[in-house]
Amino acid sequence: MNLPALLDERRARAALSRAVEPGDEHAGRWLHRYGATGFLDRLLHTDGTSPPGTSAGDDPFPGTGHKRVASWRLRATAADPDRDLATIQDLGGRFLIPGDTEWPRQLDDLEDARPIGLWVRGPADLRTWALRSVALVGARACTPYGAHTAGDLATGLARKGWVVVSGAAYGIDGAAHRGALAADGATVAVLACGVDSPYPRGHDQLIRRITEQGLVVGELPPDSHPTPSRFILRNRVIAALTRGTVVIEAQHRSGSLVTVRAAARLGRHTMGVPGPVTSALSAGVHELLRGEAALVTDADEIVELVGDMGQLAPTRRGPVLPRDLLAPAAAHILEAVPARGPTPTTVIARRAGTTPDETLAKLYELHSLGFVERRGEGWELTRPSASTPNARRGGP
Amino acid sequence: MNLPALLDERRARAALSRAVEPGDEHAGRWLHRYGATGFLDRLLHTDGTSPPGTSAGDDPFPGTGHKRVASWRLRATAADPDRDLATIQDLGGRFLIPGDTEWPRQLDDLEDARPIGLWVRGPADLRTWALRSVALVGARACTPYGAHTAGDLATGLARKGWVVVSGAAYGIDGAAHRGALAADGATVAVLACGVDSPYPRGHDQLIRRITEQGLVVGELPPDSHPTPSRFILRNRVIAALTRGTVVIEAQHRSGSLVTVRAAARLGRHTMGVPGPVTSALSAGVHELLRGEAALVTDADEIVELVGDMGQLAPTRRGPVLPRDLLAPAAAHILEAVPARGPTPTTVIARRAGTTPDETLAKLYELHSLGFVERRGEGWELTRPSASTPNARRGGP
Numbered sequence: 171m172n173l174p175a176l177l178d179e180r181r182a183r184a185a186l187s188r189a190v191e192p193g194d195e196h197a198g199r200w201l202h203r204y205g206a207t208g209f210l211d212r213l214l215h216t217d218g219t220s221p222p223g224t225s226a227g228d229d230p231f232p233g234t235g236h237k238r239v240a241s242w243r244l245r246a247t248a249a250d251p252d253r254d255l256a257t258i259q260d261l262g263g264r265f266l267i268p269g270d271t272e273w274p275r276q277l278d279d280l281e282d283a284r285p286i287g288l289w290v291r292g293p294a295d296l297r298t299w300a301l302r303s304v305a306l307v308g309a310r311a312c313t314p315y316g317a318h319t320a321g322d323l324a325t326g327l328a329r330k331g332w333v334v335v336s337g338a339a340y341g342i343d344g345a346a347h348r349g350a351l352a353a354d355g356a357t358v359a360v361l362a363c364g365v366d367s368p369y370p371r372g373h374d375q376l377i378r379r380i381t382e383q384g385l386v387v388g389e390l391p392p393d394s395h396p397t398p399s400r401f402i403l404r405n406r407v408i409a410a411l412t413r414g415t416v417v418i419e420a421q422h423r424s425g426s427l428v429t430v431r432a433a434a435r436l437g438r439h440t441m442g443v444p445g446p447v448t449s450a451l452s453a454g455v456h457e458l459l460r461g462e463a464a465l466v467t468d469a470d471e472i473v474e475l476v477g478d479m480g481q482l483a484p485t486r487r488g489p490v491l492p493r494d495l496l497a498p499a500a501a502h503i504l505e506a507v508p509a510r511g512p513t514p515t516t517v518i519a520r521r522a523g524t525t526p527d528e529t530l531a532k533l534y535e536l537h538s539l540g541f542v543e544r545r546g547e548g549w550e551l552t553r554p555s556a557s558t559p560n561a562r563r564g565g566p
Numbered sequence: 567m568n569l570p571a572l573l574d575e576r577r578a579r580a581a582l583s584r585a586v587e588p589g590d591e592h593a594g595r596w597l598h599r600y601g602a603t604g605f606l607d608r609l610l611h612t613d614g615t616s617p618p619g620t621s622a623g624d625d626p627f628p629g630t631g632h633k634r635v636a637s638w639r640l641r642a643t644a645a646d647p648d649r650d651l652a653t654i655q656d657l658g659g660r661f662l663i664p665g666d667t668e669w670p671r672q673l674d675d676l677e678d679a680r681p682i683g684l685w686v687r688g689p690a691d692l693r694t695w696a697l698r699s700v701a702l703v704g705a706r707a708c709t710p711y712g713a714h715t716a717g718d719l720a721t722g723l724a725r726k727g728w729v730v731v732s733g734a735a736y737g738i739d740g741a742a743h744r745g746a747l748a749a750d751g752a753t754v755a756v757l758a759c760g761v762d763s764p765y766p767r768g769h770d771q772l773i774r775r776i777t778e779q780g781l782v783v784g785e786l787p788p789d790s791h792p793t794p795s796r797f798i799l800r801n802r803v804i805a806a807l808t809r810g811t812v813v814i815e816a817q818h819r820s821g822s823l824v825t826v827r828a829a830a831r832l833g834r835h836t837m838g839v840p841g842p843v844t845s846a847l848s849a850g851v852h853e854l855l856r857g858e859a860a861l862v863t864d865a866d867e868i869v870e871l872v873g874d875m876g877q878l879a880p881t882r883r884g885p886v887l888p889r890d891l892l893a894p895a896a897a898h899i900l901e902a903v904p905a906r907g908p909t910p911t912t913v914i915a916r917r918a919g920t921t922p923d924e925t926l927a928k929l930y931e932l933h934s935l936g937f938v939e940r941r942g943e944g945w946e947l948t949r950p951s952a953s954t955p956n957a958r959r960g961g962p
Contacts, residue, residue: 315842444840444852446711447863456840456863465855467843 182206183267183287184251184391189213189242190286192362192389193403196234197242198282206267206286213239213246249391257392261366263291274300279436280410285389289365292358292385294531298538299356299385303333304476305408305433307426308342308418309451316342316419316451319443321349323416326469328355331537331544332476335360335412337404338377338386340370342418342426347380354515354526354547356534360411361388362396362404369396383527387411405429414439414476416466420454427454434462439475441466493541503532504541512548578602579663579683580647580787585609585638586682588758588785589799592630593638594678602663602682609635609642645787653788657762659687670696675832676806679799681785685761688754688781690927694934695752695781699729700872701804701829703822704738704814705847712738712815712847715839717745719812722865724751727933727940728872731756731808733800734773734782736766738814738822743776750911750922750943752930756807757784758792758800765792779923783807801825810835810872812862816850823850830858835871837862889937899928900937908944 183206190197200209212230231239258265266273266288274297277284290296304327306320324334324346334350336343338359350357359380363369365388368377380386389407390400402425409415409432417440420426434440440463445452459465466472496504506522506529507513519529533549536542542549579602586593596605608626627635654661662669662684670693673680686692700723702716720730720742730746732739734755746753755776759765761784764773776782785803786796798821805811805828813836816822830836836859841848855861862868892900902918902925903909915925929945932938938945 315844319843443843444848444855444861445843446841447715447839448711452840453863456861459840459855459861460867465840465852465861467849467852471856 179206179269180265180267180287181251181255182210184254184265185210185246185249187265187286187289187389188249188251188254188391188394189246191403192285192400193280193283193406194238195282196231196238197286198284200231200234201286202282210246213243254391257366258289258291261291261392263289263365265289266296272297274411276300277407277410280406283406285407287389289388289391290385291365291381291387292531293382293528294356294385295535296358296385296387298535299333299358300335300411301413301538302331302534303335303358303412304472305335305412305415305429306342306346306418307336307405307408307415307429309420309424309426310339310341310343311451312341312345312419313445313449313451315445315449317345319445320345320418321352323418323443323469323472324349324357325353325355327472328353328357329544329546330469330473331534332356332469332473333358333384333534335408337362337401337408338368338370338373338380340372344373344376346418347376347384351379351383354530356530357384358411359384359386360404360408361386362390362400364388364390364392364394366392367395383530401425402428406432409433409438410436412438414441414472416441416443416472417455417458417463418443419445419449419451420458421450422454422457424454427458430458430463439464441472441475443467496536496539496541499528500532500535500539503529504536507533507536507542507549507551509551512545512550514548518549575602575665576661576663576683577647577651578606580650580661581606581642581645583661583682583685583785584645584647584650584787584790585642587799588681588796589676589679589802590634591678592627592634593682594680596627596630597682598678606642609639650787653762654685654687657687657788659685659761661685662692668693670807672696673803673806676802679802681803683785685784685787686781687761687777687783688927689778689924690752690781691931692754692781692783694931695729695754696731696807697809697934698727698930699731699754699808700868701731701808701811701825702738702742702814703732703801703804703811703816703825704742705816705820705822706735706737706739707847708737708741708815709841709845709847711841711845713741715841716741716814717748719814719839719865719868720745720753721749721751723868724749724753725940725942726865726869727930728752728865728869729754729930731804733758733797733804734764734766734769734776736768740769740772742814743772743780747775747779750926752926753780754807755780755782756800756804757782758786758796760784760786760788760790762788763791779926797821798824802828805829805834806832808834810837810868812837812839812868813851813854813859814839815841815845815847816854817846818850818853820850823854826854826859835860837868837871839863892932892935892937895924896928896931896935899925900932903929903932903938903945903947905947908941908946910944914945 320342328350333356335358336346347357365386405428409429415430415433417426417430430440442455442458442463503522506518515530516526519526543552668691716738724746729752731754732742743753761782801824805825811826811829813822813826826836838851838854838859899918902914911926912922915922939948
């Protein structure tokens with residue numbers, strides 16, 4: 171990697187996202203101490219040369235094993251952040267880093283395991299969508315009952331204006347994404363691989379559809395492949411991004427339970443959908459329900475729980491931002507929402523002269539910001555309430 | 567009714583059990599104040615005549631409506647306790663009243679709604695059996711899943727030496743009784759009618775079998791028929807008699823939920839078995855599980871909960887009574903249990919020279935008293951533990 175004198179933060183983080191495995195807390199601590207450019211600088215200049223501010227021969231990462239540092243250095247040297255950033259741009263996507271307006275600040279709860287950056291594709295604003303999102307997770311080899319229930323919950327959540335987050339895997343994940351898409355709803359797929367090389371292959375079409383109508387997100391740079399540990403570490407991002415995680419079918423000791431426990435540690439709501447006690451695929455869920463997780467059977471019950479947080483009052487009415495602070499694209503869509511009656515997305519898109527996908531993305535953002543409400547298959551302007559004009563104070 | 571000068575408590579309660587509907591707390595208060603003989607005396611002598619200790623014309627039951635008192639009086643006058651007591655005796659049964667050794671003292675928790683007495687048929691000791699009992703209740707029109715699960719839990723509980731209590735109705739109740747019987751286990755049917763006139767008719771055979779191998783219990787005197795309110799009030803007896811109630815399938819607002827809520831008010835454990843969220847017959851259970859009830863999926867989990875009470879330490883080892891205080895029939899069976907290895911009920915019965923049903927009844931009593939343990943299909947002597955020879959201090 172060829173570095174200019176002054177490293178740019180985004181380019182440094184892009185390089186680090188290739189050098190460091192997701193969730194590496196050792197790296198997270200150095201990143202916190204030196205900043206992205208400083209950390210990368212130290213990685214690239216200690217191969218015989220001395221980095222600025224240290225004398226030759228000093229260990230620049232005391233307490234971190236040599237093997238781990240050697241692996242970072244090897245991969246940082248091979249990284250080409252300019253190419254990766256060009257790739258994501260060519261795909262119509264972006265590489266988000268902390269400090270960006272679109273960065274979902276709830277990821278900061280992951281502390282040293284916070285993603286170095288997020289590679290994102292799709293027309294919506296990740297930060298705004300994440301404010302009103304719920305994770306639906308569960309077994310890959312689910313039963314027809316599980317798939318049906320996941321689809322049903324996702325459709326119900328979408329109809330209520332909630333964003334469905336999942337991992338794009340076979341089984342429950344796929345059913346959840348499809349349920350949201352089928353209701354013209356918002357959905358986010360968090361991948362354990364590059365957002366340009368979706369996995370599993372059998373979900374190519376589904377993931378492409380989410381790229382158009384929702385958001386596809388990952389920590390790994392373009393052309394990265396999933397590994398078992400990457401799947402597990404991806405789950406912490408799903409947990410942190412959302413207001414709560416619902417597990418639909420899970421065997422004892424399954425990966426979905428990891429996501430739920432991560433959510434619990436982060437103070438998120440954890441929920442489980444019961445099933446027959448005769449089904450091994452419900453055994454893991456029942457185990458959770460015998461602990462801290464709340465039993466939920468439909469979208470109403472989920473929203474009742476996750477909506478019940480001080481920051482996002484469920485009875486909130488009216489926008490939290492002055493209309494003239496809206497980004498132009500969102501303001502344009504807002505102007506296209508008729509004054510009366512629920513209006514389908516397609517009609518609003520036609521009035522705004524843009525695509526239904528782009529319209530839907532903005533409508534969900536406007537919903538998060540309190541400007542519009544979803545009613546059935548349509549959207550309407552939020553009627554301001556005299557008593558709580560400005561009840562919301564911030565994100566989760 | 568023809569009364570001797572000195573009313574006998576048992577005969578008075580037998581008469582009152584015909585005069586007063588189950589769970590009538592007005593009657594319970596007068597019963598508490600005047601005793602059974604005094605209450606009955608006042609009922610029978612205020613029809614124009616004055617009862618002892620009152621002047622003519624005084625209202626003997628101030629605060630209780632005249633219609634209610636008139637109904638008590640009418641039915642008390644028509645009662646024939648001697649005939650009822652002869653009937654139950656002819657059936658090989660008995661009429662238990664508070665103060666009897668076999669009276670289950672946990673029914674006192676019902677306070678003014680405590681049964682006036684209990685008509686009982688079957689070879690076992692109700693008080694001892696109730697000490698280690700669990701109620702399994704649920705929908706009459708249950709699904710195959712519910713019936714299977716009820717049978718399974720009952721078999722599992724019976725195998726662990728627990729007594730299964732239910733209401734002998736179609737559906738979950740029947741499956742629970744049958745599951746216990748199939749495992750050569752102990753089961754108690756609490757009826758909402760006379761124990762000589764079982765209901766429903768389609769469960770004639772089942773109830774007769776329970777009369778032989780278990781216990782059939784009711785508050786109503788011989789030849790009484792069930793009514794909707796008697797079904798509901800029967801449920802409080804099931805709840806009070808047991809250490810906990812498990813509801814297996816129940817719709818919203820069903821009678822089983824009444825039993826569970828009664829159990830909760832009495833400080834008993836309340837448990838629910840989850841099912842598919844797509845099943846209306848699990849909706850009532852899920853509602854409970856979202857409240858105070860604990861989610862259980864097998865007999866181990868039930869026993870873990872109900873066995874976890876101070877009075878009946880789960881790690882208890884060894885008998886709580888000196889062997890020479892045992893009733894002769896129980897002592898006789900205890901002598902027939904071989905010193906080594908689990909022995910089937912039939913073998914113990916043969917050694918004791920009595921019937922398997924009689925033997926089983928006594929074995930469950932001996933189990934409650936800590937003399938024997940159930941292992942698989944057989945029984946063995948409890949091995950005394952050095953640390954907790956006498957850990958149990960009383961009933962629930």
